[in-house]
Structures are given as structure tokens and as C-alpha cells.
Amino acid sequence: MIHKKWPVLAVSLLVLAGCGEEQGAPPEEKNPPAEEVGNEKEETDKVEKTTESKEQQVNEEEKEEQKVVDEPQYRINPANWSVQPIAAADEKVVLVTIDDAPDKHALEMAELLKKQGIPAIFFVNGHFLDTDEEKQQLKQLHDMGFTIGNHTNSHPNLRELPEQQQEEEILLLNKTVEDIIGEKPKFFRAPHGANTDFSKQLVEQEGMVLMNWTYGYDWEQQYRDAQSLTDIMVNSEFLNNGANLLMHDREWTSEALSGIIQGLKDKGYGFVDPEDIEGI
Secondary structure (H helix, E strand, C coil): CHHHHHHHHHHHHHHHHHHHHHHCCCCCCCCCCHHHHHHHHHHHHHHHHHHHHHHHHHHHHHHHHHHHHHCCCEEEECCCCEEEECCCCCCCEEEEEEEEECCCCHHHHHHHHHHHCCCCEEEECHHHCCCHHHHHHHHHHHHCCCEEEECCCCCCCHHHCCHHHHHHHHHHHHHHHHHHHCCCCCEECCHHHCCCHHHHHHHHHCCCEECCCCECCCCCHHHCCHHHHHHHHHHCCCCCCCEEEEEECCHHHHHHHHHHHHHHHHCCCEECCHHHECCC
């Protein structure tokens, strides 16, 4: 009897083992051999190092490109205040500047220039920055991408002032502008073009570019309307390569600005970005 029970018991055990494999939890995943893990880690490290190397190369190339972009393209010629090209920069260009801002028309002039992609310098006066509204206008000019210049605090003739007052006129406005837009003016233009040895030295110490102009007409009585001002600005005998154009925040100048820009374009002139001028 004992010997006859063994076959039955063996069969029962086999059946139970088979049921256990079908109904139990899935078998645990086997871990890869240590050698395979090591190889995968080496491959991952290689990919990461290659990626880092490529990123470094791209960053270096971008830095080199930025250096080229930041190189000045023009400089101011103190002999005639024109804008002269450096190296291969375009010669047939003019520089647009607008003085006595922000009075009543600076923003509309800026909007027109911005719409047409024309860069310009707005030379500001401290007596146009007394109110919060005027300060906001200056900030808007700066935020629109226009360069801000120093035209003194109260628009005096510097040649009629002692050195201390000249210093106050220039430095006080620098501080006012910096408080409003976060940076000092990059250019200086004396009212009436009347510089002194002291003002020139101070401007240099402040790291600003000294500037006057090539020609401008909008303060003269016979050019205080859009048509006559447009005509003289576009057809002046002084219009030539690098001309430094002087205009003001005036009603008739604002009205003439679109025609002046179009007339200059029709004659094939481009427009200098003040940021490309040497010294800033």
C-alpha cells in the first residue's frame, strides 16, 4: 500500500506547482549584469560630455558674434560733427537728432520714427522733466529704444556761465535722467552749440560723446511750416554722407518729420543707430 501511494502523490504535487505559476504574482524582473550597467553608464557619460562640449562651442560662437556686433561702426568727426564710417560701414547715412525734449511733440515724433524703424537721439532738458507726466514721457522714449542725450538742465549758453554752474547744468541733468531711466545720457549737445573748454573736459570725464550738428533749420522763421521745412531738410546743400541732422520738439517739425524721412530715403540715405557710434 505504501508503494502505491507515491505515484498519486507525485502527480498531485505537479498539478499544484502548475497552478501556482499561473495564479501567482508576475515573476520579478531580473537585474542586468553589473558589466552591462557599467557600459550603459559610460555611454550616458559620453553623450552628456558631447552635449556639454557642443553647448560650450555654441556659447563661444555666440560670444564671438556678439563681439563683432558690439564693435562701433561710426565715429563723430569733431571737425564738422558728421558721422564717419569705420571700416566697411555704410557711408550714405544720416543721423537723426531731436532737441528740447520731451516738450509737446516728442512722443508723437518717436512713434512715427519707431513705426518706420528709424533710430534717433532725443536730447532732453531738465526743465521738461519737472512733472511725473514729463518723466513718464522720457521713460517711454527710452523704453521705445531711443537714445537719450544731455542738452543741459535749463538750456543756458554755457559760455556765459562760470565753471561751477556749467558743471551743475550738465551733472544735475545726468542724475535726473539716470533716476528716471536707470542710465546716464550717452551724448551731450550744448545749447546753441556753445561748448567751452570746461564743458568738453567734463563731458569726457562723464564718458559721454560730445556732439553738435551738421545742419538744421526749424528754429528759423521762414521754415516754421511743414512744407518749407521738409523741402530744406531734404534738399539742403549741406546734406551729404554722414550728415548730423538737427531738429527740435516743435509742432511744425513733427508735421514735417514723415516727409523728411521719406525724402531722405528717396535719395538713398540710411539712418545711423546711435548705439553704433564709437565712444558709448
